[in-house]
Amino acid sequence: MSWVAFGALLSHWRYKPLQLATLIVGVALATALWSGVQAINAEARASYGRAAAVLEQNQLEQLVAKDGGRISSQTYTKLRRAGWNVSPVIEGDHRFGQTRVRLIGIDPLSMPSEAQAVSVSSASDLVDFVGGPGQLIVSAATAARLKDTTSIPVRIAADLPEGAAFIDIGVADRLLNRNGELSRIVVARSQRPGLEPIEAIAPELALKDAGEQPNVARLTDSFHLNLTAFGFLAFVVGLFIVYSATGLSFEQRRGTFRTFRSLGVSLHALTAMLLVETIFFALLSGAIGVVLGYFVASALLPGVAATLRGLYGASVPGALSLRPEWWLAGLAIALIGTVLSSAQHLWRVWKMPILAAAQHRAWAMASLKGLIGQASIGAILLLTSGLLIVVGKGLYAGFAVLATLLMGTALILPPMLAAVMIMGQKASKHVLIHWFWADTRQQLPGLSLALMALLLALSANIGVGTMVSSFRQTFLGWLDQRLAAEVYVTARDEFEAGTATAMVSGPRDGYPADLEYRRRGVRPADADLWRCRRCNLSRSLAADPWVANDMGCGCQRSRRVDQRAALAGGQSGARGAN
Amino acid sequence: MILSLSDIKKSYQTAEGRTPVLGGVSFVLARGESLALTGESGSGKSTVLHLAGGLDKPDSGTILVNGRDITKLDDVGRADFRRTDVGVIFQQFNLIPSLDVRANVSFHAKLARRFDPLWEGELVEALGIDQLLRRYPEQLSGGQQQRVAIGRTLAARPPLVLADEPTGNLDERTADTVLDIMLRLTKSAGIALLLVTHSRRLADRLDRRITLTSGKIAA
Incomplete structure (x- = not known):
């Protein structure tokens, strides 16, 4: 060079x-x-x-309940007594004030060292972790969010994901109200030889292999x-x-x-x-x-x-x-x-x-050979697309069909145009029209890429537009079917949401729903309206949310409202709508 | 002897089949000699030039340049030959548009590793382009561009210069000036010149003239 x-x-x-x-x-x-x-x-x-x-701890094998539920502490005890080197885990979400944290309750004494995400190896660490009120081990960001929300001491550890906290299993059991039920059991790599098989001890458990892709990774x-x-x-x-x-x-x-x-x-x-x-x-x-x-x-x-x-x-x-x-x-x-x-x-x-x-003509001739090759590749891609439609399955095959179809169509466009131009040139009698076809054909090599890009852009635009539109329609249809409630209540804060939930789940202490609601001292959103199905009158709930019950117009109460409010059916009532 | 063509035949593939262009052309050119190649359009003048310059290969025959048969060279060998043994001046100048005049003039000489700033200085002065060295080709007239092209070829001091109607785009007066310069410089440097031209007037000013008719030497 x-x-x-x-x-x-x-x-x-x-x-x-x-x-x-x-x-x-x-x-x-x-x-x-x-x-x-x-x-x-x-x-x-x-x-x-x-x-x-x-x-x-997915680098180790784990035992989980076959039915996806929880594992009794007796099962764990049986495994330990049989000599299995296993460690229990209780996990679940817990709120500290407004902060939701995923608690992972572990037993630091039985947890295999290779699965110890946090270090509680020293004596003082161990005492702090398992003793007294326990200790939350969290990331710095989570610690900041937990500030002034809990009396449990917080310790910061590196490499912990946000929103998660390691805690002693006993404390986790208490906070999550598990009554000794375990979420899963971690199985250590080294086990004594000649142990009774787990299936024989705990047939209700399934063994999850180490290194399995996390569920969320599969989901996403x-x-x-x-x-x-x-x-x-x-x-x-x-x-x-x-x-x-x-x-x-x-x-x-x-x-x-x-x-x-x-x-x-x-x-x-x-x-x-x-x-x-x-x-x-x-x-x-x-x-x-x-x-x-x-x-x-x-x-x-x-x-x-x-x-x-x-x-x-x-x-x-x-x-x-x-x-x-x-x-x-x-x-x-x-x-x-x-x-x-x-x-x-x-x-x-x-x-x-x-x-x-x-020489311009020479390039055009070179392009002609290229066009033939391009048409061949395009045809192969279209054939592949057709084949994939018949035999392909799954998302990747779908993408492959789209890719081959789009690229095949784009590649075949310039040769098709060239063929049309050649025919037009041959068919034209007038000198100017003849020139038009010849000149356009000569421009084709330079324009073909822009034409292909335009075709792809249009296809993508139409495809994405249709996809988004159909997704929206399907989603709205699904919402209409699944969420066609008689009453929609908008909660302005968590307290109001909790109260509304308590209301629709029915009075627990034998109160009528309105009394339960009044007992808690709150009312639904001011803007909510109830419409009587029979007399078709709208009433604001702001004045008195339960006056609809006493309207006495004789209209039928909605069965769903009845069920949710746990009131007796057949009484006169109102159907709400907003 | 710097150039020797022996029984050169050449034909091209066209839509109508193979069309013969040269039907056995033979001539020689001595060192420092200037030879005009004339003939009607399509007589094969440019083909002879391209073959002698190693830009194309004959169907048969032998072309010796500086004692080397260039018909037996591969692509790399022919490129090496074009770089060191021959300089071609095209009718369309073929200057490099992104280089200024100075860089264009020295380009071939630097490629051939024969760059001599003194010789280049003499050339640009003799060609009258010493005031244009910072300009780009698109800022020059046709005559100026042709002089730059001549300067580029002569700066490399090849033993053989092939010129394909170098004055074809110039008016008569400028053409005369350009040819004067070419002849003077090639003579002074001992460079052989094979010049293709339609003009009998220009051809008469060279040492010898050959006329091609239908791919054969007429006289």
């Missing part, structure tokens, strides 16, 4: 800075969106893994796959920009390539220089893209974490950590994407005869 020639090749970018900016921005944006999404996914998955390792798989798919779509769109920018730069430098070769730069050297140039820009833009991706991911992560928490109850920290694997993955995807989007141009330079390089 000649440095003189390489310098001259690179001088194009100094001469056309806007083109350079387009290329770098294209690769950087494509990489940013892709690596940003990957960073979020990696962070979430790492968080699940960390949580599973720390909170569920499709969510992350969707994120990946959208990230990839954004990446592909970015690559179209890159393809256009590199295509334009190659097109503008055809004359320069010809000059290089006529002045003694071999085809190998020229191709190598173009490849080095492509790799250089890919890495430079990829690095910028990964940095941008970090900021994109940082901005999006709190929202994604909130969505994951809301939908799946998965705890993902709102802050992003720098992971070398996605830095490298980001650079790799930038490199692969740029090389792929430049491959066709490089190939055309490689195949173009030295003397034909600057």
